[in-house]
Amino acid sequence: MTCGELLVALLQDLGVELVFGIPGVHTVELYRGLPATRIRHITPRHEQGAGFMADGYARVSGKPGVCFTITGPGVTNIITAMAQAYADSIPMLVISSVNRTHELGGGGGRLHELPSQRELVAGVSAFSHTLQRPDELPEVLRRAFAVFSAARPRPVHIEIPIDIITATADHVSRELGSAASRAAPAPQAIAAAARLLGAASQPLLLLGGGAVDAGESATRVAEQLDAPTAVTINAKGLLPYGHPLALGSNQSLPPVRALAAQADVVLAVGTELGETDYDVVFDGGFRIDGKLIRIDIDALQLQRNHAADIAVLGDARLSLEALGAALAHEPARPHGADSPGSRRAAAARRELQDQWPAGWDAQRRLLQLVQETLPEVIIVGDSTQPVYSGNHSYEARRPRSWFNSATGYGTLGYGLPAAIGARLAAPARPVIALIGDGGIQFTLAELGSAVEAATPIIVLLWNNHGYGEIKRYMEARAIEPLGVDIHTPDFLGIARAFGWEAVRAQDLAQLQGHLQAAVGRTGPTLIEIMEDGPTAFHPT
Numbered sequence: 311m312t313c314g315e316l317l318v319a320l321l322q323d324l325g326v327e328l329v330f331g332i333p334g335v336h337t338v339e340l341y342r343g344l345p346a347t348r349i350r351h352i353t354p355r356h357e358q359g360a361g362f363m364a365d366g367y368a369r370v371s372g373k374p375g376v377c378f379t380i381t382g383p384g385v386t387n388i389i390t391a392m393a394q395a396y397a398d399s400i401p402m403l404v405i406s407s408v409n410r411t412h413e414l415g416g417g418g419g420r421l422h423e424l425p426s427q428r429e430l431v432a433g434v435s436a437f438s439h440t441l442q443r444p445d446e447l448p449e450v451l452r453r454a455f456a457v458f459s460a461a462r463p464r465p466v467h468i469e470i471p472i473d474i475i476t477a478t479a480d481h482v483s484r485e486l487g488s489a490a491s492r493a494a495p496a497p498q499a500i501a502a503a504a505r506l507l508g509a510a511s512q513p514l515l516l517l518g519g520g521a522v523d524a525g526e527s528a529t530r531v532a533e534q535l536d537a538p539t540a541v542t543i544n545a546k547g548l549l550p551y552g553h554p555l556a557l558g559s560n561q562s563l564p565p566v567r568a569l570a571a572q573a574d575v576v577l578a579v580g581t582e583l584g585e586t587d588y589d590v591v592f593d594g595g596f597r598i599d600g601k602l603i604r605i606d607i608d609a610l611q612l613q614r615n616h617a618a619d620i621a622v623l624g625d626a627r628l629s630l631e632a633l634g635a636a637l638a639h640e641p642a643r644p645h646g647a648d649s650p651g652s653r654r655a656a657a658a659r660r661e662l663q664d665q666w667p668a669g670w671d672a673q674r675r676l677l678q679l680v681q682e683t684l685p686e687v688i689i690v691g692d693s694t695q696p697v698y699s700g701n702h703s704y705e706a707r708r709p710r711s712w713f714n715s716a717t718g719y720g721t722l723g724y725g726l727p728a729a730i731g732a733r734l735a736a737p738a739r740p741v742i743a744l745i746g747d748g749g750i751q752f753t754l755a756e757l758g759s760a761v762e763a764a765t766p767i768i769v770l771l772w773n774n775h776g777y778g779e780i781k782r783y784m785e786a787r788a789i790e791p792l793g794v795d796i797h798t799p800d801f802l803g804i805a806r807a808f809g810w811e812a813v814r815a816q817d818l819a820q821l822q823g824h825l826q827a828a829v830g831r832t833g834p835t836l837i838e839i840m841e842d843g844p845t846a847f848h849p850t
């Protein structure tokens with residue numbers, strides 16, 4: 311058995327079901343053992359597509375997305391996707407080759423050579439490791455999976471020199487030992503938090519993507535505290551749909567900011583308190599004037615952005631369960647739609663609705679129709695108008711059902727490949743990629759991967775013939791729009807050429823018909839929506 315064969319056997323032992331990658335002469339030895347496993351291989355058209363697919367798969371399944379890439383260009387191509395996953399704390403394992411051990415850093419002009427590949431990737435990884443011997447493999451994989459399951463999940467990079475991939479591994483034990491248990495919070499910290507929250511008169515709860523698997527315990531705590539609750543974009547769906555305490559993801563808008571500033575105690579769980587959720591208007595206006603309790607799995611993150619009065623290190627679900635148990639000893643508060651907290655939340659929601667920009671209304675109705683037609687839908691967004699407005703107005707029915715690349719790193723080109731990964735993780739659910747005409751052109755060739763992977767996803771293409779958001783931004787600053795009115799191709803023709811069904815929707819009834827037809831198909835469907843022009847969409 312070679313090191314390459316051992317690797318895929320270990321990955322299977324670790325529960326990996328899918329690998330995304332484009333093979334090359336440096337990685338063929340990773341493929342030798344694959345057919346003997348149950349692992350399915352998915353081939354993208356660019357390594358960035360592989361990374362985004364792995365990300366979409368991870369966000370829906372909760373399991374790490376695994377990629378194989380070649381030395382050099384394969385690695386540089388996937389770095390953008392790793393950076394998006396790094397920013398949003400998504401588990402991802404990138405296994406690449408690298409030049410021979412004795413040539414590393416040599417600058418000899420070898421095929422695919424980089425001065426230091428490991429250093430390049432280390433900046434977007436929890437860690438990046440160069441394998442020196444096959445014997446190291448079980449341990450380094452154990453470390454990677456410890457990041458994914460028990461620490462703050464982020465990409466991990468393992469590079470294997472091409473002389474090590476083929477080295478014999480017959481002597482290496484396949485023993486993987488026990489995964490780490492998740493960290494429970496310190497009891498004193500939870501007791502202090504419960505005392506402070508128990509005495510609060512205007513508490514506010516902030517939930518982030520770190521709490522994505524803590525919906526039930528978070529809802530219990532929200533109800534015990536009667537606290538209006540804001541979720542980040544990656545935490546949408548944590549409270550039951552239509553919950554009276556829900557504020558959605560509007561921390562950048564005045565009504566929720568007012569609640570945050572007025573709150574005497576804010577409890578923030580698994581959230582960075584970062585810019586793309588709390589300050590997309592870039593004015594530094596999100597303030598917490600009262601006491602702040604933070605819960606996070608990452609000790610460093612507990613100290614970033616806002617200083618906490620009580621900083622609790624621990625897993626979100628275990629911490630919220632412990633907090634819920636402690637709060638059960640505090641005097642019960644009223645709850646239900648008429649409670650003071652629910653009334654504060656309802657007032658904020660009304661104010662928010664009055665303040666929605668006019669242009670958002672059409673997009674909101676579009677997204678509502680999608681959700682009514684396909685209640686189980688997962689909407690994977692790129693960085694385009696209806697994604698921005700949906701980040702504020704859309705209420706997901708379940709966690710892991712609305713996410714996009716407008717958060718965190720904010721790259722274009724994410725939506726299509728990430729939707730393919732999402733569908734692979736949830737083959738029974740409708741998956742929509744919501745993308746602009748600019749964003750889709752970054753990874754357009756992945757239309758081919760969707761056909762090949764037999765993932766009947768739906769692309770909702772928001773076409774305004776250009777980089778609309780940036781054009782608006784330039785106009786608002788009296789900069790003459792330049793570089794934003796791009797040539798857009800015949801997307802329907804392109805999609806058909808890739809083997810997709812492709813149609814245009816001009817009103818809600820047409821859109822509904824197209825969606826219903828699309829979910830009945832075995833192949834993927836692109837539905838184009840024109841923002842303007844003679845075939846413009848009217849949300850009626």
Ligand SMILES: Cc1ncc(C[n+]2csc(CCOP(=O)(O)OP(=O)(O)O)c2C)c(N)n1
Pocket residue numbers: 693694695696720721722745746747748749750772774776777778779780
């Ligand atoms: C890789 C990358 N390059 C550039 C940008 C800057 N950018 C953000 S939004 C945007 C416009 C995207 O156009 P489109 O996808 O058509 O969406 P629209 O704003 O028109 O709705 C651009 C260029 C980015 N976020 N990521």
Ligand SMILES: [Mg+2]
Pocket residue numbers: 746747748772773774775776777778
């Ligand atoms: Mg556009």
